[in-house]
Amino acid sequence: ExxxxxxGGTLVQPGRSLRLSCAASGVxxxxxxxxxxxxxxxxxxxxxxxxSWSSGxxxxxxxxxxxxxxxxxxxxxxxxxxMNSLRVEDTAVYYCVKDFxxxxxxxxxxxWGQGTLVxxxx
Amino acid sequence: DIRMTQSPSxxxxxVGDRVTITCRASQTxxxxxxxxxxxxxxxxxxxxxxxxxxxxxxxxxxxxxxSGTDFSLTISSLQPEDxxxxxxxxSYRTPFTFGPGTKVEIK
Numbered sequence: 247e248x249x250x251x252x253x254g255g256t257l258v259q260p261g262r263s264l265r266l267s268c269a270a271s272g273v274x275x276x277x278x279x280x281x282x283x284x285x286x287x288x289x290x291x292x293x294x295x296x297x298s299w300s301s302g303x304x305x306x307x308x309x310x311x312x313x314x315x316x317x318x319x320x321x322x323x324x325x326x327x328x329m330n331s332l333r334v335e336d337t338a339v340y341y342c343v344k345d346f347x348x349x350x351x352x353x354x355x356x357x358w359g360q361g362t363l364v365x366x367x368x
Numbered sequence: 369d370i371r372m373t374q375s376p377s378x379x380x381x382x383v384g385d386r387v388t389i390t391c392r393a394s395q396t397x398x399x400x401x402x403x404x405x406x407x408x409x410x411x412x413x414x415x416x417x418x419x420x421x422x423x424x425x426x427x428x429x430x431x432x433x434x435s436g437t438d439f440s441l442t443i444s445s446l447q448p449e450d451x452x453x454x455x456x457x458x459s460y461r462t463p464f465t466f467g468p469g470t471k472v473e474i475k
Contacts, residue, residue: 291404291412291455293464305462308369341411353459354402356423358411 248273248357250342255362262332268325268342268359276320279303279345279352282327284338285361294340295327296350303350310336332366339363370394370458374467380475385446389470391439391456400460403432403441406469407452415454416441446472 254266266282281296295306295316304316315328325342339361346354371394381387391401399419404412414423416432419439429444443450451474456467 290468291457291466293462293466296462296464307463346417351462353400353457353462353464354414354417355404355412355457356414356417358413360411 248344250344250357250359252340252342252359252362255340255364257365257367258332259368260332260334260366263328263330264332264364266327266329266340266342266362266364270323270325270342270344273344273357275318275323276300277348279348279350280316280318280325281343281345281350281353281355282316282325283341283343283355283358284336285341286335286338289338292338293353296345296353297325298350299348305350329364332364334366337364337366369463370397370460370465372456372458372465372467374454374456374470376470377468378471378473380473381446382475383446383448385475387443387446387450387472389441389454389456389472391434391441391467393437393439393458393460396436397458397460399435400458401432401434401439402457402459403430404455404457405450405452406455412455417459443472448474 249271282294342359343355344357403416406412453469
């Protein structure tokens with residue numbers, strides 16, 4: 247069974263930085279693309295960023311481009327999201343998500359972590 | 369970006385009812401359309417991918433159809449555990465976008 251465990255979410259002030267981590271188990275991590283998807287409180291789902299199995303392909307939503315950086319360490323079965331210049335509107339539960347395919351452009355989200363809450367407020 | 373809409377935004381139904389939710393894309397997404405179920409306080413769960421393929425472990429009462437811009441998710445006989453929010457999502461091109469969700473409530 248695939249298990250994805252996010253960590254790093256917390257309350258942070260606007261303009262500050264935060265790094266989220268996701269530890270994967272029960273899956274051959276380096277065979278699949280991975281993503282971050284977020285959900286603001288009481289709202290719908292928003293794709294944030296995706297990365298291919300080899301880190302050769304990466305994509306971002308316009309709302310985070312230039313501020314967030316997705317990365318992975320296949321040796322550690324881990325996914326990361328470096329979030330800089332945080333804004334109030336970045337407040338959300340951030341989910342670590344496994345893709346069905348190797349390329350992040352696959353976009354089929356077949357396994358989800360339980361999420362980690364990032365709250366941006368002064 | 370491809371905009372996704374869903375109808376209805378919410379519905380009330382009884383156990384055993386047949387329920388259909390529709391999803392429309394602002395431009396063609398071919399068959400790159402996926403459906404997710406989300407229960408309160410939980411992460412979403414993939415139900416259907418590429419419009420009509422049932423994800424492993426998902427009960428066969430769930431089915432999907434459509435192509436191009438118009439899609440539907442059908443639950444053939446609603447069960448108590450099916451009360452949740454359902455989202456469609458296009459995987460045709462990035463940025464991947466979701467519909468606003470359809471809340472299925474108990475009548």
